[in-house]
Amino acid sequence: MARRSDAVLERLTRLHPKIIDLSLGRVETLLERLDHPERQLPPAIHVAGTNGKGSLIAYLRAMLALGGDPASGLNRVHAYTSPHLVRFHERIELAGTLIGEDTLVELLEECETANLGESITYFEITTVAAFLAFARMPADVLLLETGLGGRLDATNVLEQPLLTAITPISIDHVQFLGSEQEVIAVEKAGILKAGVPCVIAPQDPAVMAVFEARAAELDAPLYRGGIDWDVQAVDDGFLFSGRNGSQHYPKPALRGAHQIVNAGLAAACAEQLDSFRPKVAEGIASAVWPARLQRLTKGPLLNLLGMESAGQASSERRWELWIDGGHNAAAGEALADVLADWDDRPVHLIYGMLNTKVAEDFVRPIAERASSLHAVAIPDATASLSAGDAKAHAVAQGFAATASDSVEAAIVDIRERFPGGRILVCGSLYLAGHILSENA
Known part of the structure; x- marks a missing residue:
């Protein structure tokens, strides 16, 4: 059955001749017309990388949603991911629930009207709609995934996220990001912000050097996989070694040996999120992320x-x-x-x-x-x-x-x-x- 949102989304694809055209100017113009919803978001964890972004967000979502202050209740977690698998609504999760059809249509049409028919890509205008949704519904934390790259990604308009995280870097989207890992890393490093901690998955030394150089320019604290924290697979899960010592965690709910690194990265992020009281072990064992093995x-x-x-x-x-x-x-x-x-x-x-x-x-x-x-x-x-x-x-x-x-x-x-x-x-x-x- 066709949804009203399908018709609106189809119209929005016609606003720009290219599916991907990396730039922040169009997004910034539309956000200004809408009174800057990106400045009214809950504390945000901004995630970039090549592989494992969705898995990292799945682990963090579970850890945070299960945690919180026993007196005031569980954490309310917003999440923005892409692409969707079956329907667009999967991209925008509001306090644990996918955005409703009526709300989605209203927000998309509000953005369409404010855009005045000007050129803007599908991802850019739908990201702005997501920011409106996140700004208008209270939550304790927002998990925000980049679409492509980082430096010029539509999500990279946040001036001061709570935390940034970078998953493993490899070759992908060569026509937009280049064919060398170090060049791709420069684009991903664009999400680093002055004074904001960044947790990084284990990387090739040349790639890690790119992140270290950018962090030094910004005085952004780094927490580096394979250097400051590490993981080791064991029969019944994995051992995580970080700033708070060593901890045994269960096997990740998501399948595959590569999920040890993704779950370890989530555990490393959780060390930066003590105020949210994340349930790390429980989140690792219960995370859900469709279409990943x-x-x-x-x-x-x-x-x-x-x-x-x-x-x-x-x-x-x-x-x-x-x-x-x-x-x-x-x-x-x-x-x-x-x-x-x-x-x-x-x-x-x-x-x-x-x-x-x-x-x-x-x-x-x-x-x-x-x-x-x-x-x-x-x-x-x-x-x-x-x-x-x-x-x-x-x-x-x-x-x-x-x-x-x-x-x-x-x-x-x-x-x-x-x-x-x-x-x-x-x-x-x-x-x-x-x-x-x-x-x-």
């Missing part, structure tokens, strides 16, 4: 696999269906580590990617661990690689691959050709969102 257990796609998917056959013939939205080289390496642990059963990949990504770098580490690879186009994504082009990228890495008309067709082909195993649909958050929507 998520197993699907019901729905039409499982039905395509037949009764065996429900566990009514031997384990050798049983199917599992997973999705993951990772889409760059670092995500491919992280998935490769997961697949190495899945060596008890065959793994069959279904992947689709946007043409703004480097498909070979994503496919290379995972394809060699898979029994089959099917390439698909991402439905309704104009920037998607065609199935044929996606297949060609895999073949260029020396792997056999099949082009399929759809995820459904790929699943059926896998079911007919192989006796059982795990199917992983990967390569794009947009593809993962399509799966979640169609499999509901």
Whole structure:
């Protein structure tokens, strides 16, 4: 069923000829016309980085929402993330609840009116709408994720956030941020503010040097992963060593060995947030973030696999269906580590990617661990690689691959050709969102 907000959002996409055009001028003009809602926000934790931003926010959201002063109640947590998986409302969370349809429409139309028909990108104007929402509903803290980069990102208009955090840096969005990690780090370092502490995930030394230099210019205290704090995986979780000593934490609720670093980064941030009394262990163990190595257990796609998917056959013939939205080289390496642990059963990949990504770098580490690879186009994504082009990228890495008309067709082909195993649909958050929507 079509929503009113869909029509408004579609209109807003026509306000600028480019999907991405990094600048702060248009945002600053619109914010001024709306009486500067960015100056009326709750204390904000501003997050940038290449990989793990959403996971970090998921851990912090859980830690903070479960914490707070026993006398005055739990923390009220706003959150801004992107992109969404199924519907736009997922981007704006108000005190633990997704923004309502009527409120969203009112805010978008208010921004549209104030913009006076002038050029502004979709992300810029919707970010301003989010700021209006966050300014008008009381909360104790705001978790704010950059969209792309940092220095010129639409979220980077906050003069004095409570804390900044930077997740691991790798190559992504090369047409906007460059193809060298140090150059990308300069853009991410743009969220650092004078006197505001910044917690940084472990980085390559050259990347960390970029952050250290920028922090020195601004007199911004750094809390550096691998230097000032560290994590070590153990069988039942991980050990975190920081300024408050060593602490054992449980296994992260989000799957994959790379989540140890993300959860450790959240724990390091929590050390800066004592006044909020975050529940660190509880948050690590309960965080939820869809499409990050998520197993699907019901729905039409499982039905395509037949009764065996429900566990009514031997384990050798049983199917599992997973999705993951990772889409760059670092995500491919992280998935490769997961697949190495899945060596008890065959793994069959279904992947689709946007043409703004480097498909070979994503496919290379995972394809060699898979029994089959099917390439698909991402439905309704104009920037998607065609199935044929996606297949060609895999073949260029020396792997056999099949082009399929759809995820459904790929699943059926896998079911007919192989006796059982795990199917992983990967390569794009947009593809993962399509799966979640169609499999509901």
